[in-house]
Amino acid sequence: MATNQTELLLELALQTNPIVIENDFLISQTITILYNVTFVSGAGGPFIVSRDLAFSNYMFNIISNGSMQVSNLILDGDAVNHPIGDTTNRSLIAVSGGSLFLESGSLLRNNNAYLEGGGVYLRGGENTVNTLVMRGDARITSCYTRVTGGGIMVALRNNADSVTISEDALIDSNVAQFGGGLYFRSYVLGVGGRLNIGDNVQIANNTAVANGGGVYASNFVNGNTVPLSLTFTNNAVISQNNANNGAGVYLFATNSDDEYVQSENVIFAENVANNNGGAGFLNFLSNSRANVLMTGGTIRENVANNASGGFQVTSAGGGTCDLSNVAFIDNSTNNSQAGGFYYANTSSEPSDIAMNAVMFEGNIAEGNGGGAILIGGPGLLTTTVINSTFTENVAGLLGSGGGIVINSTAGSITQIIGSTFTNNTATVDGGGIFFGQTANGNDQFLIESTTVVDNTATLDGGGIHFSAANGVLTASISNTNVSNNLTTNGNGGGVWASDPNANLTLIGATIIRGNTSFQGNGGGVYYNAINGVLRITGLVVIQDNAANNNLQLASNNGGGIAAVAGSVIIEENAQIVSNYAGRYGGGIFIALGATVTVIGGTISGNIAGLVGGAIYVSAGGTLTLIDASLIGVPTLNEAPIAPGIYNGGVINVNGVRNITNGLYIPSGNNVAQIRGPLAGSAIQLNNTPYVVTNPEGNPVTVAVATPEYPLLSQSDADAFLKPIIGFDGWEVRLNADRTAVEIAPAIYTITYENLQGGQSNNPETYTILDLPIVLNDPEPIPGLRFIGWRDANGNFISVIPEGTTGNLILYAVFEGIIPPEPPGPIVTGEQMITQSIRIRCCCPNQCKYCNPLHKQEK
Numbered sequence: 001m002a003t004n005q006t007e008l009l010l011e012l013a014l015q016t017n018p019i020v021i022e023n024d025f026l027i028s029q030t031i032t033i034l035y036n037v038t039f040v041s042g043a044g045g046p047f048i049v050s051r052d053l054a055f056s057n058y059m060f061n062i063i064s065n066g067s068m069q070v071s072n073l074i075l076d077g078d079a080v081n082h083p084i085g086d087t088t089n090r091s092l093i094a095v096s097g098g099s100l101f102l103e104s105g106s107l108l109r110n111n112n113a114y115l116e117g118g119g120v121y122l123r124g125g126e127n128t129v130n131t132l133v134m135r136g137d138a139r140i141t142s143c144y145t146r147v148t149g150g151g152i153m154v155a156l157r158n159n160a161d162s163v164t165i166s167e168d169a170l171i172d173s174n175v176a177q178f179g180g181g182l183y184f185r186s187y188v189l190g191v192g193g194r195l196n197i198g199d200n201v202q203i204a205n206n207t208a209v210a211n212g213g214g215v216y217a218s219n220f221v222n223g224n225t226v227p228l229s230l231t232f233t234n235n236a237v238i239s240q241n242n243a244n245n246g247a248g249v250y251l252f253a254t255n256s257d258d259e260y261v262q263s264e265n266v267i268f269a270e271n272v273a274n275n276n277g278g279a280g281f282l283n284f285l286s287n288s289r290a291n292v293l294m295t296g297g298t299i300r301e302n303v304a305n306n307a308s309g310g311f312q313v314t315s316a317g318g319g320t321c322d323l324s325n326v327a328f329i330d331n332s333t334n335n336s337q338a339g340g341f342y343y344a345n346t347s348s349e350p351s352d353i354a355m356n357a358v359m360f361e362g363n364i365a366e367g368n369g370g371g372a373i374l375i376g377g378p379g380l381l382t383t384t385v386i387n388s389t390f391t392e393n394v395a396g397l398l399g400s401g402g403g404i405v406i407n408s409t410a411g412s413i414t415q416i417i418g419s420t421f422t423n424n425t426a427t428v429d430g431g432g433i434f435f436g437q438t439a440n441g442n443d444q445f446l447i448e449s450t451t452v453v454d455n456t457a458t459l460d461g462g463g464i465h466f467s468a469a470n471g472v473l474t475a476s477i478s479n480t481n482v483s484n485n486l487t488t489n490g491n492g493g494g495v496w497a498s499d500p501n502a503n504l505t506l507i508g509a510t511i512i513r514g515n516t517s518f519q520g521n522g523g524g525v526y527y528n529a530i531n532g533v534l535r536i537t538g539l540v541v542i543q544d545n546a547a548n549n550n551l552q553l554a555s556n557n558g559g560g561i562a563a564v565a566g567s568v569i570i571e572e573n574a575q576i577v578s579n580y581a582g583r584y585g586g587g588i589f590i591a592l593g594a595t596v597t598v599i600g601g602t603i604s605g606n607i608a609g610l611v612g613g614a615i616y617v618s619a620g621g622t623l624t625l626i627d628a629s630l631i632g633v634p635t636l637n638e639a640p641i642a643p644g645i646y647n648g649g650v651i652n653v654n655g656v657r658n659i660t661n662g663l664y665i666p667s668g669n670n671v672a673q674i675r676g677p678l679a680g681s682a683i684q685l686n687n688t689p690y691v692v693t694n695p696e697g698n699p700v701t702v703a704v705a706t707p708e709y710p711l712l713s714q715s716d717a718d719a720f721l722k723p724i725i726g727f728d729g730w731e732v733r734l735n736a737d738r739t740a741v742e743i744a745p746a747i748y749t750i751t752y753e754n755l756q757g758g759q760s761n762n763p764e765t766y767t768i769l770d771l772p773i774v775l776n777d778p779e780p781i782p783g784l785r786f787i788g789w790r791d792a793n794g795n796f797i798s799v800i801p802e803g804t805t806g807n808l809i810l811y812a813v814f815e816g817i818i819p820p821e822p823p824g825p826i827v828t829g830e831q832m833i834t835q836s837i838r839i840r841c842c843c844p845n846q847c848k849y850c851n852p853l854h855k856q857e858k
Helices: 005-013 714-718
Strands: 019-021 025-027 031-033 036-041 047-051 060-062 066-071 073-076 093-095 098-102 107-113 120-122 131-134 139-145 152-156 162-165 170-172 182-186 193-197 202-204 215-218 228-232 237-239 242-245 249-253 259-262 267-269 272-276 280-284 290-294 297-300 311-315 319-324 326-329 341-345 351-356 359-361 372-375 381-386 389-391 404-408 411-417 420-422 433-437 442-448 451-453 464-467 472-478 481-483 495-498 502-507 511-513 525-536 541-543 561-577 588-590 594-604 615-617 622-626 629-631 645-647 650-654 657-664 672-674 682-685 700-705 730-734 740-745 748-753 784-790 808-816
Touching: 005 019, 005 025, 005 031, 031 066, 036 073, 060 066, 060 098, 066 073, 093 098, 098 120, 131 152, 152 193, 182 193, 193 215, 215 228, 228 249, 249 259, 280 290, 290 311, 319 341, 341 351, 372 381, 381 404, 404 411, 411 433, 433 442, 433 472, 464 472, 464 502, 472 495, 495 502, 588 594, 594 615, 615 622, 645 650, 714 730
Parallel strands: 019 036, 025 047, 031 060, 036 066, 047 073, 060 093, 066 098, 073 107, 093 120, 098 131, 107 139, 120 152, 131 162, 139 170, 152 182, 162 193, 170 202, 182 215, 193 228, 202 237, 215 249, 228 259, 237 267, 242 272, 249 280, 259 290, 267 297, 280 311, 290 319, 297 326, 311 341, 319 351, 326 359, 341 372, 351 381, 359 389, 372 404, 381 411, 389 420, 404 433, 411 442, 420 451, 433 464, 442 472, 451 481, 464 495, 472 502, 481 511, 495 525, 502 525, 511 541, 525 561, 541 561, 561 588, 561 594, 588 615, 594 622, 594 629, 615 645, 622 650, 629 657, 645 657, 650 672, 657 682, 672 700, 748 808
Antiparallel strands: 700 740, 730 740, 784 808
């Protein structure tokens, strides 16, 4: 029992254990602990043992394998009377070769230390072992050090040194240059360490002027041969800490096996970094590689004034980050990127990032990556995102990737599977997902069975943004829903893909629906890759997208797809339906230099505000239609001009086509190029300034043969249907040498019947341009008088009038002439002779001239 310092020293001299503290008293000298002893308050405690006004050294010093256990006792450093500038100030407890156990009810408080460890200093020794155990509801609070470890300083100098902080321990309101709450570092080459913080431990409201507001952990700074491990587990809470970098935790790793582990229900909340890493900054240096394993926890409401409101991981050696069942919620940055999570590799070593069932919600970055940003640098970056959710994240000022940003310099492999991106916002590009190659690497990017809905970008890619830079990108979107995304001032409401070698495949049951490019092109998809291929195959549906702000600006083109450069292939059962463009190409817009090949599928119900309801082909663009596909079926496409296809460039046709609401050919340079048989096709031609009748009757060529199909057949000509209006009397036919399909005046026949062996004296053919034709009388027939021409309806006509079409049959109508009586003998009585003349008539209706036999007697 001790009621004052003298009694305490006596009890220690007698090696009493436990020593019961029965009163508050002052300490005026360092109390050395040489054996295993427990200090505990007696009845009426906890009592307070305070630093004397004139005493500033260590209050307790544990040496020679001694052990000190503190329970239900307060150690107070009297900080008010020992100002922080006093160079003689030291820790409350130093461990220089022994063990310290802070148990329930123990409280270390109000101490200023000029050197390491405001509350506790494990000084370490290469030939001694130091142990710190802090558990129960033990607490270290309101301690300060000018250098390292405001609450606890651990200097590892022996591989057997150990620190355990568990149960309901609390480290709060401490201040240091590094490690406001706890500083844990190896000081000897070949010595590592393991720091485990678990159970319900709280590290809160601590401050580091530099790094590690809550916890700072470091391996040997010049590189080490053994690893260091930092683990947070169970229900540990690291909250409201402040630092320049790593407000919650800062890890300085120098060994390739150094690791950060986080599991179960750990919480990092409301920590604030003046620079980077609001929740944490994990810094893996050149001799190390990232080893980050998070299998649980919530990272919420942390703030960084620069980058990464949540966690920042930087690596100079590549490595792995494996995140599962972690939630990043409402973290933010004030001036830079990565609201929730940031990874950046600066080496040529590969990086492997995995996210499984990770949630990013409500994170905000004043830069790129509202939810997360992953930067592969010059090393291969492999990213796998599975069953994860990105919701209501924001990439603010000059920021891209509202949900996630993935950047690669060397090359990358990305898989996003079974995940959700909803209501994310980017003030630049990629409202939901942003991928950007920054040099010339080769990249593979797969999005499968994922939902990308209701995201917004100010510029390009409301839902998804792909940029290949000078590299080669092979991207695929499979069985994915990309719907109701918006770009307000750019292109690609749903998906944007660009740069020379960007290749993109839309496959499976992918849906691109209800996306909008308000002032740009490509409501559903914008594609601009001069050497690339956009392939749309399988059961893909591109529907109800719009490029329109109702003002018909110059850029409101391609409601479904805007193909600006490169090659687009549409095949199998793909559907491009019910899209809208304010100007050109309700379904598809094809710009100068772009080519679109349609092999099957349906393009119907699309609307353009000006020209090209289904497809608009610009000058220099190419459209190729191959095999069976439907354009305008089951629902007609619409536009004031060219409701079907407007071809201002080149159109190639081959196979069975059904273009029910029209092909618009503005000039002779834009006629269809026939590259294969068209038997069974129906290509309705529109009226245009070029496809129009002329008074000279000159044929209008609408399609031509090509080197691969040099000789046309009649079935090829039959595939083209002349315009519905204005072409009466004209027909679609092959030209004489079978190298072109043309519309020309039809040549109709006139058949003259009942000429009685004579000539009609009228033309045997006519065209609509020959009308009217005044009919001449036929050649005279002796004994007959010509009455007139009768048509097939039995009407007498003298003129074939204007507007007549079709083959005609005209019937000559004659009557017999009664000859004068010749002189001769008088015949009387029974000697009368009768003569008869038969007059034949072939007119179709019975008349008085058509009796089979007219008899005249004389």
